[in-house]
Amino acid sequence: MSSEIKVILKEIGLPKDTVRRAAIVCYESEINIVSYAKKGQIVLHADDRSVEIEAKDEGTGIPDIELAMKEGYSTATAQVREMGFGAGMGLSNMKRYADDFFISSEVGVGTYVKMVVFNLDLKLHPDHPQWVETYT
């Protein structure tokens, strides 16, 4: 799915860096949903300023978010690890690549993550009509 998203975001004309970071956080979200949930949904909103990614799932939930955010901490199954994931880098990667990161979770119910990736090229141009609205 993230491969297709990348193509769409490129078509919109977002810069490479924005597309790459949005694709990475999307991909990590995808892996988390597949690894820990029965059902999940990723919703994207994109315009020329930013990409907003919301990942919501009905899954096991996270008992201790602070611990789960730590690099290297993971509860992944052997099957997930065999594929090269589950090294405890997912959530920290999402936070690393997103400009804005929000997470909430309830054990046995599911997890909600919202991330925003800015088009940082716009930030370099204060004369852009949307500059004031977005970055002050």
Added chain:
Amino acid sequence: MTLNDVKDILEAEVIVGRDQLGKEIKTAFSADLMSDVLAFAKTESLLLTGLTNPQVVRTADILDISAIIMVRGKKPSEETVKLAEQLKIPILSTKYILFETSGRLHRNGIVGCIEKVGGE
């Protein structure tokens, strides 16, 4: 150097992307953990790995990796080959172990896409 030079240095077999051997290669990243690849690899690098599943190709695609080198004589699964063809990501297979593969490329001028983690 080009991907074709990489192929020669590693005595590698080209499995996908025979038409892309002219690609210029400057940097590389070695890992068997896709999570680490996502955390540290940079655009347009080579990815050296011992993993062969389709997730390797997906990860390479997300990061705009130039080509995948499968080490220790590993060959991609059929599903992996199909996906790589579709996403136009070259896959080469070498019999050298990961350490040797990395060393041979480094000796010939390929450097790590980052030198070490943190405080880049």
